[in-house]
Amino acid sequence: MTLRLRAFGAPALSLGGQPAPAELTWRKHFALLVYLARSPAGARRRDHLVGLLWPDKDEARARHSLNEACRAIRRTLGDAALETRGDMVTLQLDALEADWSDGERALEAGDAAQIIAVWQGDFLEGFGIPDATPFEDWLASERLAWLRRFRDALTGAAQRLSAEGRHREALTLAERVLRAEPTAEGALQVAMAAEALAGAAPAALARFEGYVARLREEQGAASSVELARLADRIRSGQRGRAEAPAPSDAALPPLTGRADALAALAPHLPRRERSRPAAVLIAGGPGCGKSRLLREVAERARLEGARVVGTTCVAADGDVPWSALAALLARGLTGAPGLAAAPPHALQLLASVEPSLAQRYAGVAPREAAGAAALGRALGEALAAVADEEPLVVAIDDAHFADDQTLAALPAALRAAEHSSLLLLLAARLEEQPPHPLSALRSRIGHDLPGAEVRAEPLDYPALEQLAAAMLPSYGAEHCARLARRLSTETGGVPLFAVEIMRALAGARPDAAALWPLPGQTTAQPLPFPIPGAAVAALTLRVQALSEPARATLLAAAITGARVDEALTAELAPLPAGHEAALAELERTGFLRDEGGVYHFTAELVRAFLEAEMLAGSERRRMHRTAAAALARRGATARDLAYAEHRYAAAEWAAASEAAAAIERDATARGDPRTAERAARLQRRAEERARAQEGR
DSSP: OOEEEEOBSSOEEEETTEEOOGGGGSHHHHHHHHHHHTSGGGEEEHHHHHHHHOTTSOHHHHHHHHHHHHHHHHHHHOGGGEEEETTEEEEOGGGEEEHHHHHHHHHHHTOHHHHHHHOSSSBTTTOOOTTOHHHHHHHHHHHHHHHHHHHHHHHHHHHHHHHTTOHHHHHHHHHHHHHHOTTOHHHHHHHHHHHHHTTOHHHHHHHHHHHHHHHHHHHSOOOOHHHHHHHHHHHHHHHTGGGSOOOOGGGOOOOOSOHHHHHHHGGGSOBTTBOOEEEEEEEEOTTSSHHHHHHHHHHHHHHTTOEEEEEEOOGGGTTSTTHHHHHHIIIIITTOTTGGGSOHHHHHHHHTTOTHHHHHSTTOOOOOOOOHHHHHHHHHHHHHHHHHHSOEEEEEESGGGSOHHHHHHHHHHHHHTTTSOEEEEEEEOOOSOSOOHHHHHHHHBTTTBOEEEEEEOOOOHHHHHHHHHHHOTTSOHHHHHHHHHHHHHHHTTOHHHHHHHHHHHHHSOHHHHTTSSOTTOTTTSOOSSOOOHHHHHHHHHHHHTSOHHHHHHHHHHHHHOSBOOHHHHHHHSOOTTOSHHHHHHHHHTTSEEEETTEEEESOHHHHHHHHHHSSOHHHHHHHHHHHHHHHHHTTOTTTOHHHHHHHHHTTOHHHHHHHHHHHHHHHHHTTOHHHHHHHHHHHHHHHHHHHHHHHO
16 A cells, blocks of 8 residues: 655645554654655665654664664555665655655646645644754755745746736736745735736735735834835836826736737837837737737836836827827826936927927927927937936837827937837737838838837637636636637637626626526527627727728628628628728728638627617618528528528518428438527527517
8 A cells, every 4th residue: 555645734644545553643753754755765874863853862762762663664564665774774765655746746847736736835834843953953944945946936937927918827826925935025026016917006015015014023124125116116107007008907807818929029128238229019900909918018117117108099189290299298208207318409399299398397498390300309319318217118009090290200219219228119900001100110110120010819719718717717617618619709809809798797697697608508699798888889989980881891791690691792782883892991900801712700799789789670670681582582592591590680580480490391301400400499489479479
């Protein structure tokens, strides 16, 4: 039988799954067993063991006690398990299975989950032999060594998770370390930064204040300068949130699926030891998390000691010359330390854009407005003056709405600040468009302008599953997997839609959203609530921004289904110039995607919203009747379930029931049970509606 030892936490010794014999758990017998198992090759000299465990006994009595302990081990494990030869005592290492072996393997693999599983408490927690000081000293050293190894491994894993944007998971690991060692500053730094980056700055500051109070009370000491500076940056970030574009902390979703993007951006964060500017562009479609990623990068830079100033551009200001530059100056740059050291001519030129500069700095009188090159150089000189004080991030969100003049000036600004620790951080929706200053700037990033472009893509299935686990902690792994599969179809992986649905699920009554979607109904069960308001608002704005032909085509396509029927779309919304340009616009703006020459909606949620909310009821029914008639002309009434669905959506219940019944018979004859079942369900719904209509 195998002797098994749980060494971390309260020690427990078992034999064949049952408690070990009592004599083996006697303190010094147990201590001898553990000490030999932790010794090189399981071997120690007799005189060493005697001095370790029986230091106060005379040699004869001490050796007798050692012999008795050895006999106790042999009685349990067999003579071969413990060998005494000459002056050596050797324990066969396979005689004992201990969880420190699991710990070693977990540390070697960097497996944080397994480390947590093993690390249930201190090494031999609560165990001791007061009359054996040498053993107590060894035990204290062993405990400290394991604590440091586990602490450093989990702290490193937490740092890596936070670098990938997985702040909640990083916080879990850091808190495990802090439970074991409340004064572990490395873990405390990770925890505070993770909370701040996850939008919980007050919690990070409360954690710091609690640590400072504990340190003062227990050790009469203060926190390290580095930790105090981190707290100051978090505190100043709360006060100066308006300086950088960001969603409200309360609305901040977890950041998942962005590890590669963050890794690509990390080398470009401004640091004191690197004096060169860089430009970073975060590009992506609507709702794909550009702003969330920009906020993450800006906050990381600020927590590392950079000053962050920025603005969010809006479409209404895009035609106002220098509006984005004026916003940057007004929202933090004007009052930044170091700006007063900028050359007077630069401040004078900038004051022509933002007059408050003249009021703040004596002797600065606005000069006549200059061109993009001159104002760009002036901006660069001003940014260089600020960056001389501290690394600087200039963040511009929704840069596709920025005015042409500001965008054209940015390359000149970066050249003028060529020896500065500066990051220009842009987030923009990039679509095929006529030549535009943003396109020109984009083409230079990574070439004559140091930096990088990263894409904020829709989330893939693993990222959606990770997001579900973070936002819905009460859901089990199986349900998170099912939810991720549904959201992959429902939202197309667009983070905005996925996050809003998960928020609605988290806030819904348990009976309203329990286990949505139910097992066996992953793709069929409808949402248990209306489309969340934030998603509705975003979709409405996106539809309104389309050209009239594209909008008409989009609504007609929504009637035809998730897989767009182009011919049917053309019948529902005929355009004199055809639909090619409109479909290209819809693909460019992220509503549709081309799969092998066939257009599909990128997200079922979008298609359902368009059909249900953007069309009046009478218009929607008319379009479904037109679609059904078109399919009938194709001869699709007996096989195409879409025909019966269009009849149903047109409120033609009897016709829908008859068509569904015919399709069910045909599908059954063809050996297509899935279509047959769908047709049967549709027939039942149509019959119920028809009976209800007759009853009225």
